[in-house]
Amino acid sequence: MIAKKVTRKWEKLPGKNSFCCDGRVMMARQKGVFYLTLFLITGTCALFFAFECPYLAVHLSAAVPVCAVILFLFVMAMLLRTSFSDPGVLPRALPEEASFIEMEIEAANGSVPAGQRPPPRIRNVQINNQIVKLKYCYTCKIFRPPRASHCSICDNCVDRFDHHCPWVGNCVGKRNYRYFYLFTLSLSLLTIYIFTFDIVHVTLRSVFYGSVWCVAALTLPSTVVEVLVCFFTLWSVVGLTGFHTYLISLNQTTNEDIKGSWSGKNRVQNPYSHKNIVKNCCEVLCGPTYPSVLDRRGVMLESSGSTPCKTSDVTAATANTVTPNEVAFFSLQKTTSPLIPNEHSPDEAPPSIATTGHDTATSIPEEEDATGPNGSAPKAPPTTILVKESSH
Protein backbone atom coordinates (compact mmCIF):
# COMPACT_ATOMS: atom_id res chain seq x y z
CA MET A 1 0.00 0.00 0.00
CA ILE A 2 2.91 2.31 0.53
CA ALA A 3 4.18 3.92 -2.60
CA LYS A 4 7.81 3.05 -3.14
CA LYS A 5 8.43 6.02 -5.35
CA VAL A 6 6.40 8.89 -6.64
CA THR A 7 6.54 8.91 -10.41
CA ARG A 8 5.27 11.98 -12.11
CA LYS A 9 3.63 11.81 -15.50
CA TRP A 10 6.36 13.82 -17.18
CA GLU A 11 8.76 10.95 -16.69
CA LYS A 12 6.65 8.75 -18.91
CA LEU A 13 5.66 11.24 -21.56
CA PRO A 14 6.60 10.18 -25.07
CA GLY A 15 8.41 12.64 -27.26
CA LYS A 16 11.89 14.08 -27.21
CA ASN A 17 11.50 16.79 -24.61
CA SER A 18 13.65 17.26 -21.61
CA PHE A 19 12.19 18.23 -18.29
CA CYS A 20 13.62 20.02 -15.31
CA CYS A 21 12.51 20.98 -11.83
CA ASP A 22 10.36 17.88 -11.48
CA GLY A 23 8.32 18.57 -14.58
CA ARG A 24 7.85 22.29 -14.17
CA VAL A 25 10.22 23.14 -17.00
CA MET A 26 9.82 21.67 -20.47
CA MET A 27 12.31 22.17 -23.25
CA ALA A 28 13.76 20.53 -26.32
CA ARG A 29 16.72 18.23 -25.92
CA GLN A 30 19.23 20.37 -27.77
CA LYS A 31 19.87 23.38 -25.60
CA GLY A 32 23.26 24.53 -26.85
CA VAL A 33 21.96 27.44 -28.88
CA PHE A 34 19.70 28.48 -26.01
CA TYR A 35 22.72 28.74 -23.71
CA LEU A 36 24.41 30.86 -26.38
CA THR A 37 21.39 33.18 -26.43
CA LEU A 38 21.50 33.48 -22.66
CA PHE A 39 25.22 34.15 -22.72
CA LEU A 40 24.98 36.82 -25.41
CA ILE A 41 22.17 38.69 -23.68
CA THR A 42 23.52 38.52 -20.15
CA GLY A 43 27.10 39.06 -21.24
CA THR A 44 26.34 42.14 -23.29
CA CYS A 45 24.09 43.58 -20.60
CA ALA A 46 26.68 42.86 -17.92
CA LEU A 47 29.25 44.79 -19.89
CA PHE A 48 26.77 47.61 -20.39
CA PHE A 49 25.93 47.82 -16.69
CA ALA A 50 29.56 47.61 -15.66
CA PHE A 51 31.18 50.02 -18.07
CA GLU A 52 28.60 52.30 -19.64
CA CYS A 53 26.03 52.83 -16.96
CA PRO A 54 28.26 54.45 -14.33
CA TYR A 55 29.39 57.07 -16.81
CA LEU A 56 25.98 57.64 -18.35
CA ALA A 57 24.19 57.78 -15.02
CA VAL A 58 26.47 60.59 -13.92
CA HIS A 59 26.86 62.50 -17.14
CA LEU A 60 23.47 61.97 -18.66
CA SER A 61 20.68 60.69 -16.46
CA ALA A 62 20.05 58.07 -13.81
CA ALA A 63 17.07 56.94 -15.83
CA VAL A 64 19.38 55.34 -18.40
CA PRO A 65 20.51 52.37 -16.28
CA VAL A 66 17.07 52.09 -14.68
CA CYS A 67 15.35 51.67 -18.03
CA ALA A 68 18.06 49.28 -19.12
CA VAL A 69 17.49 47.12 -16.06
CA ILE A 70 13.73 47.05 -16.62
CA LEU A 71 14.19 46.15 -20.27
CA PHE A 72 16.74 43.47 -19.45
CA LEU A 73 14.50 41.89 -16.82
CA PHE A 74 11.55 41.89 -19.20
CA VAL A 75 13.63 40.29 -21.96
CA MET A 76 14.85 37.58 -19.61
CA ALA A 77 11.36 36.94 -18.28
CA MET A 78 9.96 36.54 -21.79
CA LEU A 79 12.84 34.35 -22.90
CA LEU A 80 12.53 32.03 -19.94
CA ARG A 81 8.78 31.92 -20.25
CA THR A 82 9.03 30.99 -23.93
CA SER A 83 11.72 28.42 -23.35
CA PHE A 84 10.35 26.74 -20.28
CA SER A 85 6.66 26.50 -21.03
CA ASP A 86 4.64 23.90 -22.84
CA PRO A 87 4.12 25.27 -26.36
CA GLY A 88 0.76 23.55 -26.69
CA VAL A 89 1.74 19.93 -27.08
CA LEU A 90 -1.12 17.60 -27.92
CA PRO A 91 -0.90 14.36 -25.99
CA ARG A 92 -0.83 11.22 -28.05
CA ALA A 93 -3.95 9.14 -28.37
CA LEU A 94 -4.38 6.39 -25.86
CA PRO A 95 -4.78 2.91 -27.35
CA GLU A 96 -8.59 2.95 -27.20
CA GLU A 97 -8.85 6.26 -28.95
CA ALA A 98 -6.28 5.24 -31.55
CA SER A 99 -8.15 2.05 -32.39
CA PHE A 100 -11.47 3.90 -32.48
CA ILE A 101 -10.02 6.24 -35.09
CA GLU A 102 -8.51 3.31 -37.00
CA MET A 103 -11.88 1.62 -37.15
CA GLU A 104 -13.47 4.80 -38.45
CA ILE A 105 -10.82 5.11 -41.13
CA GLU A 106 -11.28 1.50 -42.20
CA ALA A 107 -15.01 1.97 -42.35
CA ALA A 108 -14.57 5.06 -44.46
CA ASN A 109 -12.11 3.48 -46.85
CA GLY A 110 -13.94 0.22 -47.27
CA SER A 111 -11.88 -2.77 -48.30
CA VAL A 112 -8.75 -1.93 -50.23
CA PRO A 113 -7.90 -4.44 -52.98
CA ALA A 114 -4.66 -6.28 -52.40
CA GLY A 115 -1.64 -4.58 -53.88
CA GLN A 116 -3.23 -1.15 -53.83
CA ARG A 117 -2.21 1.55 -51.45
CA PRO A 118 -4.93 2.72 -49.10
CA PRO A 119 -5.98 6.33 -49.59
CA PRO A 120 -4.25 9.00 -47.50
CA ARG A 121 -5.76 9.62 -44.14
CA ILE A 122 -7.33 13.02 -44.45
CA ARG A 123 -10.43 14.44 -42.89
CA ASN A 124 -12.08 17.48 -44.42
CA VAL A 125 -13.74 20.09 -42.29
CA GLN A 126 -15.37 23.33 -43.22
CA ILE A 127 -14.21 26.35 -41.30
CA ASN A 128 -15.76 29.69 -42.12
CA ASN A 129 -16.76 28.46 -45.57
CA GLN A 130 -13.29 27.22 -46.40
CA ILE A 131 -12.40 23.57 -46.65
CA VAL A 132 -9.48 22.66 -44.46
CA LYS A 133 -7.83 19.26 -44.58
CA LEU A 134 -6.91 17.63 -41.31
CA LYS A 135 -4.02 15.24 -41.66
CA TYR A 136 -3.53 12.08 -39.67
CA CYS A 137 -0.41 11.89 -37.56
CA TYR A 138 1.02 8.38 -37.59
CA THR A 139 3.18 9.05 -34.56
CA CYS A 140 0.55 10.52 -32.31
CA LYS A 141 -2.30 8.51 -33.87
CA ILE A 142 -4.65 11.44 -34.06
CA PHE A 143 -6.12 13.60 -36.74
CA ARG A 144 -4.30 16.85 -36.12
CA PRO A 145 -6.56 19.79 -35.23
CA PRO A 146 -6.44 22.70 -37.66
CA ARG A 147 -3.16 24.62 -37.47
CA ALA A 148 -1.47 21.90 -35.50
CA SER A 149 1.69 20.33 -36.83
CA HIS A 150 4.12 17.65 -35.78
CA CYS A 151 7.55 18.87 -34.73
CA SER A 152 10.12 16.27 -35.71
CA ILE A 153 12.72 17.69 -33.34
CA CYS A 154 10.55 17.40 -30.28
CA ASP A 155 8.51 14.51 -31.72
CA ASN A 156 5.22 16.05 -30.61
CA CYS A 157 2.16 17.45 -32.29
CA VAL A 158 1.91 21.09 -31.27
CA ASP A 159 -1.27 23.13 -31.47
CA ARG A 160 -1.05 26.24 -33.65
CA PHE A 161 2.53 25.25 -34.46
CA ASP A 162 4.63 28.23 -35.51
CA HIS A 163 8.17 26.88 -35.69
CA HIS A 164 10.84 25.20 -33.63
CA CYS A 165 13.23 27.86 -32.43
CA PRO A 166 16.71 26.65 -31.43
CA TRP A 167 17.51 30.08 -29.95
CA VAL A 168 14.91 29.56 -27.26
CA GLY A 169 15.38 25.80 -27.19
CA ASN A 170 11.70 25.02 -27.62
CA CYS A 171 8.85 24.91 -30.07
CA VAL A 172 6.79 28.04 -30.51
CA GLY A 173 3.11 27.20 -30.51
CA LYS A 174 -0.26 28.31 -29.24
CA ARG A 175 0.67 28.67 -25.61
CA ASN A 176 3.95 30.51 -25.90
CA TYR A 177 3.71 32.45 -29.13
CA ARG A 178 2.90 35.75 -27.46
CA TYR A 179 5.86 35.37 -25.09
CA PHE A 180 8.08 34.62 -28.06
CA TYR A 181 6.83 37.71 -29.87
CA LEU A 182 7.29 39.89 -26.80
CA PHE A 183 10.77 38.43 -26.39
CA THR A 184 11.79 39.39 -29.92
CA LEU A 185 10.17 42.79 -29.56
CA SER A 186 11.76 43.61 -26.23
CA LEU A 187 15.10 42.21 -27.36
CA SER A 188 14.95 44.52 -30.39
CA LEU A 189 14.30 47.44 -28.08
CA LEU A 190 17.07 46.39 -25.73
CA THR A 191 19.53 45.97 -28.60
CA ILE A 192 18.62 49.38 -30.03
CA TYR A 193 18.85 50.89 -26.55
CA ILE A 194 22.31 49.50 -25.81
CA PHE A 195 23.53 50.34 -29.28
CA THR A 196 22.28 53.91 -29.03
CA PHE A 197 23.74 54.56 -25.60
CA ASP A 198 27.04 53.00 -26.58
CA ILE A 199 27.27 55.54 -29.40
CA VAL A 200 26.21 58.29 -27.03
CA HIS A 201 28.85 57.20 -24.53
CA VAL A 202 31.63 57.24 -27.06
CA THR A 203 30.44 60.59 -28.40
CA LEU A 204 30.32 62.11 -24.94
CA ARG A 205 33.82 60.85 -24.20
CA SER A 206 35.23 62.14 -27.45
CA VAL A 207 33.61 65.53 -26.89
CA PHE A 208 34.78 65.67 -23.29
CA TYR A 209 38.35 64.73 -24.02
CA GLY A 210 38.41 66.58 -27.33
CA SER A 211 39.56 63.49 -29.17
CA VAL A 212 38.45 61.94 -32.42
CA TRP A 213 35.49 59.66 -32.11
CA CYS A 214 37.31 56.57 -33.23
CA VAL A 215 40.15 57.05 -30.83
CA ALA A 216 37.69 57.50 -28.01
CA ALA A 217 35.99 54.29 -29.07
CA LEU A 218 39.21 52.33 -29.01
CA THR A 219 39.85 53.31 -25.40
CA LEU A 220 36.63 51.56 -24.51
CA PRO A 221 37.04 47.93 -25.59
CA SER A 222 33.87 46.79 -23.84
CA THR A 223 31.88 49.33 -25.77
CA VAL A 224 33.34 48.05 -29.01
CA VAL A 225 32.31 44.51 -28.13
CA GLU A 226 28.81 45.62 -27.25
CA VAL A 227 28.44 47.63 -30.43
CA LEU A 228 29.54 44.70 -32.54
CA VAL A 229 27.17 42.26 -30.84
CA CYS A 230 24.29 44.72 -31.05
CA PHE A 231 24.97 45.56 -34.66
CA PHE A 232 24.75 41.96 -35.80
CA THR A 233 21.87 41.17 -33.48
CA LEU A 234 19.88 44.15 -34.67
CA TRP A 235 19.53 42.97 -38.22
CA SER A 236 18.28 39.53 -37.33
CA VAL A 237 16.11 40.32 -34.31
CA VAL A 238 14.51 43.46 -35.68
CA GLY A 239 13.86 41.66 -38.94
CA LEU A 240 12.32 38.74 -37.08
CA THR A 241 10.12 41.06 -35.03
CA GLY A 242 8.94 42.75 -38.19
CA PHE A 243 8.19 39.41 -39.80
CA HIS A 244 6.17 38.19 -36.83
CA THR A 245 4.31 41.50 -36.62
CA TYR A 246 3.31 40.91 -40.22
CA LEU A 247 2.22 37.34 -39.44
CA ILE A 248 0.21 38.44 -36.42
CA SER A 249 -1.61 41.11 -38.39
CA LEU A 250 -2.71 38.40 -40.81
CA ASN A 251 -3.29 35.76 -38.10
CA GLN A 252 -0.88 33.34 -39.76
CA THR A 253 1.78 31.07 -38.43
CA THR A 254 5.34 30.77 -39.73
CA ASN A 255 4.54 27.19 -40.68
CA GLU A 256 1.59 28.27 -42.81
CA ASP A 257 3.60 31.07 -44.36
CA ILE A 258 6.45 28.77 -45.33
CA LYS A 259 4.11 26.16 -46.77
CA GLY A 260 2.12 28.82 -48.56
CA SER A 261 -1.12 27.46 -47.15
CA TRP A 262 -3.10 30.61 -47.68
CA SER A 263 -1.27 32.29 -50.52
CA GLY A 264 -1.89 31.95 -54.19
CA LYS A 265 -5.04 32.19 -56.21
CA ASN A 266 -5.88 28.52 -56.23
CA ARG A 267 -5.50 28.10 -52.52
CA VAL A 268 -8.11 28.77 -49.89
CA GLN A 269 -7.99 32.04 -48.06
CA ASN A 270 -6.99 32.08 -44.43
CA PRO A 271 -10.17 31.07 -42.59
CA TYR A 272 -8.82 32.14 -39.21
CA SER A 273 -8.19 35.75 -40.07
CA HIS A 274 -10.74 38.31 -38.96
CA LYS A 275 -9.79 40.43 -41.99
CA ASN A 276 -9.02 43.21 -39.54
CA ILE A 277 -5.46 43.91 -38.38
CA VAL A 278 -6.49 45.14 -34.94
CA LYS A 279 -8.73 42.15 -34.30
CA ASN A 280 -6.05 39.75 -35.44
CA CYS A 281 -3.46 41.34 -33.20
CA CYS A 282 -5.84 41.35 -30.27
CA GLU A 283 -6.67 37.71 -30.72
CA VAL A 284 -3.09 36.56 -30.93
CA LEU A 285 -1.61 38.81 -28.25
CA CYS A 286 -4.50 39.40 -25.90
CA GLY A 287 -6.43 36.20 -26.32
CA PRO A 288 -7.05 33.80 -23.45
CA THR A 289 -4.08 32.09 -21.85
CA TYR A 290 -4.60 28.47 -22.75
CA PRO A 291 -3.84 25.87 -20.11
CA SER A 292 -1.46 23.03 -20.72
CA VAL A 293 -3.23 19.77 -21.49
CA LEU A 294 -0.15 17.78 -20.56
CA ASP A 295 -0.47 16.98 -16.92
CA ARG A 296 3.26 16.93 -16.34
CA ARG A 297 3.20 16.97 -12.58
CA GLY A 298 0.38 14.53 -12.04
CA VAL A 299 1.36 11.57 -9.97
CA MET A 300 1.52 8.07 -11.35
CA LEU A 301 1.39 5.54 -8.55
CA GLU A 302 3.69 2.58 -8.71
CA SER A 303 2.67 1.05 -5.42
CA SER A 304 1.86 -2.63 -5.15
CA GLY A 305 -1.42 -1.77 -3.47
CA SER A 306 -4.58 -2.30 -5.35
CA THR A 307 -6.55 0.73 -4.31
CA PRO A 308 -6.80 3.45 -6.85
CA CYS A 309 -5.42 6.12 -4.62
CA LYS A 310 -6.01 8.96 -7.02
CA THR A 311 -8.20 11.80 -5.93
CA SER A 312 -11.85 11.29 -5.38
CA ASP A 313 -12.55 12.71 -8.78
CA VAL A 314 -13.99 9.72 -10.54
CA THR A 315 -13.37 11.06 -13.97
CA ALA A 316 -9.70 10.93 -13.17
CA ALA A 317 -10.01 7.27 -12.37
CA THR A 318 -10.43 6.53 -16.02
CA ALA A 319 -7.38 8.56 -16.90
CA ASN A 320 -4.06 6.96 -17.55
CA THR A 321 -3.10 6.84 -13.92
CA VAL A 322 -3.96 3.21 -13.53
CA THR A 323 -1.18 1.38 -11.80
CA PRO A 324 0.58 -1.35 -13.72
CA ASN A 325 -0.65 -3.84 -11.17
CA GLU A 326 -4.19 -2.69 -11.32
CA VAL A 327 -4.59 -3.49 -14.95
CA ALA A 328 -7.83 -2.52 -16.62
CA PHE A 329 -8.86 -5.15 -19.09
CA PHE A 330 -11.43 -4.19 -21.54
CA SER A 331 -12.72 -5.66 -24.72
CA LEU A 332 -12.75 -3.71 -27.86
CA GLN A 333 -15.21 -4.76 -30.43
CA LYS A 334 -15.44 -3.92 -34.02
CA THR A 335 -18.73 -2.20 -33.97
CA THR A 336 -20.56 -0.90 -36.91
CA SER A 337 -20.25 2.57 -35.55
CA PRO A 338 -21.29 5.18 -38.05
CA LEU A 339 -18.74 7.68 -39.07
CA ILE A 340 -18.53 10.97 -37.32
CA PRO A 341 -20.40 13.19 -39.78
CA ASN A 342 -18.03 14.73 -42.22
CA GLU A 343 -19.26 17.46 -44.45
CA HIS A 344 -17.18 16.11 -47.32
CA SER A 345 -15.86 12.69 -48.05
CA PRO A 346 -12.14 12.15 -47.93
CA ASP A 347 -12.16 10.61 -51.37
CA GLU A 348 -11.14 13.74 -53.19
CA ALA A 349 -7.43 13.33 -52.80
CA PRO A 350 -5.89 10.97 -55.36
CA PRO A 351 -4.33 7.85 -53.96
CA SER A 352 -0.84 8.77 -52.98
CA ILE A 353 1.82 7.12 -50.97
CA ALA A 354 0.33 5.92 -47.77
CA THR A 355 3.28 6.10 -45.46
CA THR A 356 3.98 3.14 -43.34
CA GLY A 357 3.91 5.53 -40.48
CA HIS A 358 6.15 5.71 -37.54
CA ASP A 359 7.02 2.65 -35.67
CA THR A 360 5.40 2.88 -32.31
CA ALA A 361 4.93 0.51 -29.52
CA THR A 362 1.17 0.30 -29.61
CA SER A 363 0.08 -3.16 -30.36
CA ILE A 364 -3.52 -2.66 -31.21
CA PRO A 365 -3.36 -2.16 -34.98
CA GLU A 366 -1.18 -5.23 -35.36
CA GLU A 367 -3.45 -7.22 -33.16
CA GLU A 368 -6.46 -6.17 -35.12
CA ASP A 369 -4.87 -7.37 -38.31
CA ALA A 370 -3.89 -10.62 -36.73
CA THR A 371 -7.18 -11.58 -35.23
CA GLY A 372 -10.04 -12.66 -37.35
CA PRO A 373 -11.13 -11.42 -40.70
CA ASN A 374 -10.14 -7.89 -41.07
CA GLY A 375 -13.15 -6.27 -42.54
CA SER A 376 -15.01 -3.14 -42.05
CA ALA A 377 -18.10 -4.75 -43.48
CA PRO A 378 -20.90 -4.97 -40.98
CA LYS A 379 -21.13 -8.70 -41.48
CA ALA A 380 -17.69 -9.37 -40.06
CA PRO A 381 -18.01 -11.16 -36.76
CA PRO A 382 -16.99 -8.98 -33.89
CA THR A 383 -13.56 -9.83 -32.63
CA THR A 384 -12.60 -9.39 -29.08
CA ILE A 385 -9.23 -7.88 -28.44
CA LEU A 386 -7.73 -7.81 -25.01
CA VAL A 387 -5.54 -4.87 -24.35
CA LYS A 388 -3.38 -4.40 -21.36
CA GLU A 389 -3.53 -0.80 -20.33
CA SER A 390 -0.19 0.12 -18.96
CA SER A 391 0.84 3.32 -17.39
CA HIS A 392 2.95 5.36 -19.74
Next chain:
Amino acid sequence: MATEFHNLQELRQSASLANKVFIQRDYSEGTVCKFHTKLPSELDSRIEKTLFEDTVKTLNNYYAEAEKIGGHAYLEGCLACITAYLIFLCMETRYEKVLKKISRYIQEQNEKIYAPRGLLITDPIERGMRVIEISIYEDRSSSGSSTSSSTTSSSGR
Protein backbone atom coordinates in the same frame (compact mmCIF):
# COMPACT_ATOMS: atom_id res chain seq x y z
CA MET B 1 -31.51 -3.56 -20.72
CA ALA B 2 -29.64 -0.64 -19.28
CA THR B 3 -28.03 -1.74 -16.12
CA GLU B 4 -28.93 0.33 -13.13
CA PHE B 5 -26.24 1.66 -10.89
CA HIS B 6 -27.11 3.77 -7.95
CA ASN B 7 -23.89 5.60 -7.66
CA LEU B 8 -20.41 5.84 -9.01
CA GLN B 9 -18.92 3.58 -6.34
CA GLU B 10 -21.26 0.82 -7.29
CA LEU B 11 -20.36 1.40 -10.91
CA ARG B 12 -16.69 0.86 -10.25
CA GLN B 13 -17.13 -2.13 -8.04
CA SER B 14 -19.67 -4.15 -9.89
CA ALA B 15 -19.22 -3.12 -13.48
CA SER B 16 -16.68 -3.90 -16.11
CA LEU B 17 -15.70 -1.62 -18.91
CA ALA B 18 -17.32 -2.75 -22.12
CA ASN B 19 -16.59 -0.08 -24.64
CA LYS B 20 -15.55 3.50 -25.10
CA VAL B 21 -17.04 6.09 -27.38
CA PHE B 22 -15.23 9.25 -28.42
CA ILE B 23 -17.04 12.46 -29.24
CA GLN B 24 -14.89 14.42 -31.65
CA ARG B 25 -14.26 18.12 -31.94
CA ASP B 26 -16.41 20.25 -34.16
CA TYR B 27 -14.16 22.60 -36.12
CA SER B 28 -16.87 24.30 -38.15
CA GLU B 29 -16.40 27.55 -36.24
CA GLY B 30 -12.64 27.54 -36.25
CA THR B 31 -10.22 26.40 -33.63
CA VAL B 32 -12.45 27.19 -30.64
CA CYS B 33 -13.08 24.21 -28.42
CA LYS B 34 -16.43 22.75 -29.42
CA PHE B 35 -17.69 19.19 -29.60
CA HIS B 36 -20.22 17.49 -31.85
CA THR B 37 -23.61 17.21 -30.18
CA LYS B 38 -24.86 14.25 -32.16
CA LEU B 39 -25.58 11.21 -30.03
CA PRO B 40 -23.41 8.28 -31.15
CA SER B 41 -25.25 5.12 -32.05
CA GLU B 42 -23.60 3.11 -29.26
CA LEU B 43 -25.36 5.28 -26.72
CA ASP B 44 -28.74 5.21 -28.44
CA SER B 45 -30.09 2.62 -26.11
CA ARG B 46 -28.37 4.00 -23.05
CA ILE B 47 -29.33 7.61 -22.73
CA GLU B 48 -31.91 10.00 -24.06
CA LYS B 49 -30.81 12.18 -26.90
CA THR B 50 -31.89 15.42 -25.25
CA LEU B 51 -29.95 14.73 -22.06
CA PHE B 52 -26.80 13.99 -23.97
CA GLU B 53 -27.15 17.01 -26.20
CA ASP B 54 -27.74 19.22 -23.20
CA THR B 55 -24.55 18.00 -21.58
CA VAL B 56 -22.44 18.59 -24.65
CA LYS B 57 -24.03 21.97 -25.37
CA THR B 58 -23.39 23.10 -21.82
CA LEU B 59 -19.76 22.01 -22.12
CA ASN B 60 -19.47 23.88 -25.42
CA ASN B 61 -20.85 26.97 -23.75
CA TYR B 62 -18.35 26.72 -20.94
CA TYR B 63 -15.46 26.45 -23.39
CA ALA B 64 -16.82 29.37 -25.40
CA GLU B 65 -16.94 31.42 -22.21
CA ALA B 66 -13.33 30.51 -21.41
CA GLU B 67 -12.09 31.40 -24.86
CA LYS B 68 -14.14 34.51 -25.35
CA ILE B 69 -12.09 37.40 -26.64
CA GLY B 70 -13.48 40.45 -24.97
CA GLY B 71 -12.85 43.13 -22.41
CA HIS B 72 -12.02 40.74 -19.62
CA ALA B 73 -9.48 38.84 -21.70
CA TYR B 74 -7.79 42.07 -22.82
CA LEU B 75 -7.59 43.36 -19.29
CA GLU B 76 -6.10 40.14 -18.05
CA GLY B 77 -3.64 40.08 -20.95
CA CYS B 78 -2.48 43.65 -20.49
CA LEU B 79 -2.15 43.35 -16.74
CA ALA B 80 -0.17 40.16 -17.13
CA CYS B 81 2.09 41.70 -19.77
CA ILE B 82 2.90 44.68 -17.59
CA THR B 83 3.94 42.39 -14.77
CA ALA B 84 5.95 40.22 -17.20
CA TYR B 85 3.38 37.47 -16.61
CA LEU B 86 4.55 37.05 -13.04
CA ILE B 87 1.05 37.78 -11.88
CA PHE B 88 0.02 34.30 -12.92
CA LEU B 89 2.09 32.92 -10.10
CA CYS B 90 -0.51 34.18 -7.66
CA MET B 91 -3.58 34.56 -9.83
CA GLU B 92 -5.59 31.97 -11.64
CA THR B 93 -6.31 32.64 -15.28
CA ARG B 94 -9.87 32.91 -16.43
CA TYR B 95 -9.49 29.71 -18.45
CA GLU B 96 -8.36 27.77 -15.40
CA LYS B 97 -11.36 29.00 -13.44
CA VAL B 98 -13.70 27.84 -16.17
CA LEU B 99 -11.93 24.48 -16.36
CA LYS B 100 -12.65 23.96 -12.69
CA LYS B 101 -16.29 24.74 -13.31
CA ILE B 102 -16.31 22.24 -16.14
CA SER B 103 -14.75 19.60 -13.96
CA ARG B 104 -17.41 20.11 -11.31
CA TYR B 105 -20.14 20.04 -13.92
CA ILE B 106 -18.90 16.76 -15.38
CA GLN B 107 -18.67 15.24 -11.92
CA GLU B 108 -22.23 16.30 -11.25
CA GLN B 109 -23.50 14.99 -14.56
CA ASN B 110 -21.75 11.69 -13.98
CA GLU B 111 -23.34 11.31 -10.58
CA LYS B 112 -26.82 12.31 -11.53
CA ILE B 113 -27.32 11.18 -15.08
CA TYR B 114 -24.57 9.00 -16.50
CA ALA B 115 -23.57 6.66 -13.73
CA PRO B 116 -27.15 5.44 -13.19
CA ARG B 117 -27.12 4.49 -16.85
CA GLY B 118 -23.79 2.71 -16.71
CA LEU B 119 -21.86 5.47 -18.44
CA LEU B 120 -18.95 7.65 -17.42
CA ILE B 121 -17.75 10.88 -19.01
CA THR B 122 -14.06 11.69 -18.91
CA ASP B 123 -13.12 15.36 -18.70
CA PRO B 124 -11.80 16.38 -22.14
CA ILE B 125 -8.78 18.06 -20.55
CA GLU B 126 -7.50 14.59 -19.68
CA ARG B 127 -7.56 13.68 -23.34
CA GLY B 128 -5.85 16.80 -24.60
CA MET B 129 -9.17 18.55 -25.26
CA ARG B 130 -9.46 16.42 -28.37
CA VAL B 131 -12.35 14.16 -27.48
CA ILE B 132 -15.02 13.57 -24.88
CA GLU B 133 -14.47 9.98 -23.88
CA ILE B 134 -17.56 8.15 -22.69
CA SER B 135 -16.98 4.79 -21.09
CA ILE B 136 -19.76 2.24 -21.31
CA TYR B 137 -19.99 -0.20 -18.45
CA GLU B 138 -21.71 -3.52 -18.23
CA ASP B 139 -22.78 -5.17 -15.04
CA ARG B 140 -20.33 -7.93 -14.12
CA SER B 141 -23.13 -9.95 -12.59
CA SER B 142 -24.73 -10.35 -15.98
CA SER B 143 -21.79 -12.71 -16.65
CA GLY B 144 -20.22 -13.49 -20.00
CA SER B 145 -23.28 -12.33 -21.79
CA SER B 146 -22.09 -8.81 -21.19
CA THR B 147 -19.99 -8.71 -24.32
CA SER B 148 -22.53 -10.59 -26.35
CA SER B 149 -25.30 -8.25 -25.32
CA SER B 150 -23.31 -5.32 -26.64
CA THR B 151 -22.56 -7.39 -29.72
CA THR B 152 -26.20 -7.97 -30.47
CA SER B 153 -27.07 -4.39 -29.84
CA SER B 154 -24.31 -3.18 -32.13
CA SER B 155 -24.90 -5.63 -34.94
CA GLY B 156 -28.58 -5.01 -34.72
CA ARG B 157 -28.08 -1.57 -36.22
